[in-house]
Every structure is written in C-alpha cells, then in structure tokens.
Amino acid sequence: MAEPGREKSSHRHTLYDRARACYLGLAVGDALGATTEFMTPGEIRATHTIHKNICGGGWLRLKPGQVTDDTEMSLALGRAVLERGWCLSGIADNFVAWMRGKPVDIGATCRRGIRSYLLKGQLEQPVNEWDAGNGAAMRMAPVALLTLGDDVLLMRCALEQARLTHHHPLSDAACITIGRMIHHSLTGCDRFALHALTRDLVADHPRFQFSRYDGQASAYVVDTLRTVFHYFFTTGSFEECLIGVVNQGGDADTTGAIAGMIAGAFYGCDAIPRRWLKKLDPSIREDVEEQAIRLIQLSPLVRRQIGDGHPLTQEKNHEI
Numbered sequence: 321m322a323e324p325g326r327e328k329s330s331h332r333h334t335l336y337d338r339a340r341a342c343y344l345g346l347a348v349g350d351a352l353g354a355t356t357e358f359m360t361p362g363e364i365r366a367t368h369t370i371h372k373n374i375c376g377g378g379w380l381r382l383k384p385g386q387v388t389d390d391t392e393m394s395l396a397l398g399r400a401v402l403e404r405g406w407c408l409s410g411i412a413d414n415f416v417a418w419m420r421g422k423p424v425d426i427g428a429t430c431r432r433g434i435r436s437y438l439l440k441g442q443l444e445q446p447v448n449e450w451d452a453g454n455g456a457a458m459r460m461a462p463v464a465l466l467t468l469g470d471d472v473l474l475m476r477c478a479l480e481q482a483r484l485t486h487h488h489p490l491s492d493a494a495c496i497t498i499g500r501m502i503h504h505s506l507t508g509c510d511r512f513a514l515h516a517l518t519r520d521l522v523a524d525h526p527r528f529q530f531s532r533y534d535g536q537a538s539a540y541v542v543d544t545l546r547t548v549f550h551y552f553f554t555t556g557s558f559e560e561c562l563i564g565v566v567n568q569g570g571d572a573d574t575t576g577a578i579a580g581m582i583a584g585a586f587y588g589c590d591a592i593p594r595r596w597l598k599k600l601d602p603s604i605r606e607d608v609e610e611q612a613i614r615l616i617q618l619s620p621l622v623r624r625q626i627g628d629g630h631p632l633t634q635e636k637n638h639e640i
C-alpha cells in the first residue's frame with residue numbers, strides 16, 4: 321500500500337498534468353481551428369480533405385502555431401490574476417493593453433466592453449440581448465484552474481470576468497457550465513458526470529440541447545457549445561474530438577479552444593498529439609504551461625491539500 325503522503329503527491333501530479341493539458345488544449349484548439357474559421361464543412365473538405373494539422377493560414381493569414389484572441393485574452397486574464405489577485409480592474413487593464421497591442425483578431429463585443437472600461441471605467445456591461453456570443457466563454461480556462469474546489473467562487477469569478485464584455489443569461493450559463501466541466505475533468509470524473517452537467521444546462525436553457533446536432537458552429541454561444549458537446553461526447557480521444565470540432569468550420573478557433581480546454585483537462589497531456597504541441601508558438605506554450613501550474617497552485621483545492629488558507633474566498637480581501 322502506498323504511503324498516504326505519496327498518494328497525495330501523485331494525485332497532485334495528475335492534477336497538475338490535467339491543468340497543463342487544459343490550458344495547452346485551449347491554445348492548440350485555437351491554433352488548429354483558426355485555419356478553418358468562417359469556412360463551411362464542404363469548403364474545408366475541398367481544401368484540406370480533413371483538417372488535422374496546425375498549419376496557420378485561414379482568413380487571418382496566421383503563421384503555423386500562431387494563436388488568436390481566445391488564447392491571448394485568457395493569458396491576459398491569467399497574468400492579471402497572478403500579478404494582482406482577483407481584481408477586475410486589473411483584468412480590464414490587461415485587456416486594454418492587449419487591445420492597444422493591435423491583436424490579430426478581436427471580437428466586436430469584446431472591443432465594445434474594453435472600450436467602455438477605457439472610456440467610462442465600466443466593469444460590468446449592461447444586460448444586452450445581442451451579447452450571447454462566445455467571447456466570454458472562451459476565457460474560462462484560467463478561471464476554472466484558479467477556482468478548482470470552490471463552486472461558489474467559480475460562479476462569482478466566471479460571471480465577473482464574463483460581464484466585462486458580455487452580459488447575457490446564455491453566455492453566463494455557458495461560462496459556468498464550461499468551468500464546472502473543467503473542474504470535474506481535473507478531478508478525474510468520468511464522461512457521465514460531465515454529461516450530467518450538460519443536462520443541467522439544458523434543463524435551465526433548452527436551446528443548448530445537442531442530441532440532434534444540426535451542424536451550426538457559429539459564434540452564438542449556443543451553437544458553439546452544442547458543437548463542442550456533440551464532438552466531446554461522440555468521440556473517444558482528444559485528437560478525434562478536436563478534429564471533429566474544427567472540421568465543422570464556423571467559429572472554429574473558439575469551438576476548438578473550448579473543446580480543447582475541456583478535452584485537455586479530461587484526457588491529460590499525453591493525449592495531446594505531439595505534432596500539435598511541436599507546432600504551437602513556443603512562447604505561447606511556455607506561457608500557458610507556466611500559468612496553468614501557478615493558477616492551479618492558487619486553487620482552493622490545492623491550498624486545502626497543502627494546508628494553506630485561501631484568501632480568494634474572503635469577501636473583502638481579493639489579494640492572493
């Protein structure tokens with residue numbers, strides 16, 4: 321029988337591996353999917369037969385391994401939290417700096433949210449029926465890692481970061497469900513437990529029903545999640561899931577990014593094809609791996625394991 325201490329540390333090793341895979345999965349899915357963004361499945365078939373290698377290009381004319389706003393905004397959020405604790409203005413400041421750096425792509429709703437912070441100091445967008453895009457959901461990887469072990473904290477951080485740019489019940493619900501699916505995956509739950517989370521979401525918002533998937537993969541958060549869920553639950557590996565998602569086209573960098581963060585946490589680092597990891601921009605790879613470990617170390621679950629308090633859960637003190 322293993323010593324209890326050893327068991328704990330090997331458990332933590334697995335958790336750290338899944339955390340890295342979650343964040344790497346996001347970046348790999350983004351880089352892979354950017355090639356087929358805005359294409360139809362028929363156009364993808366005619367051009368690539370099956371798109372399965374990170375090769376850049378696409379409407380953004382990317383270099384192979386280059387990522388887009390999905391990964392860059394996640395890194396900006398993660399960097400803010402690591403530097404200043406959970407501080408919304410810190411996250412917004414980093415989004416401003418990112419926008420000023422002329423990113424390769426930026427969604428209209430994200431741009432509007434960042435501008436309203438810049439001009440009016442607004443940290444929460446008013447509810448807007450047109451805000452049901454996937455731009456907040458795509459930033460959930462660092463939030464999920466940071467809040468592992470505390471569902472209330474997950475909900476709070478997910479909604480606060482989301483509403484910097486997007487404020488819509490469907491976006492809110494999507495963000496929380498993605499966060500919970502990552503939490504369950506990180507702690508080794510099976511796919512039935514993850515499916516139960518999607519059923520909870522569908523019970524509250526029937527539009528997310530994906531049992532009769534119709535192939536819509538747009539940036540509308542309902543289409544995005546239905547695409548991710550369909551391929552996650554009908555495939556048996558990280559690679560198969562991601563290839564399915566990005567060959568559906570539409571908002572393929574973001575469906576790829578969200579599928580990648582969930583499937584990465586679920587299957588672990590060994591399941592991410594090496595050819596994809598090798599192609600990923602080395603500085604992005606380094607940043608996501610470093611942030612993944614530092615964020616998971618701050619999570620309530622890991623802090624409890626190592627007998628540390630968790631200041632994030634104290635209402636008045638947002639310092640880490």
Ligand SMILES: [Mg+2]
Nearest residue numbers: 388389390573
């Ligand atoms: Mg993108």
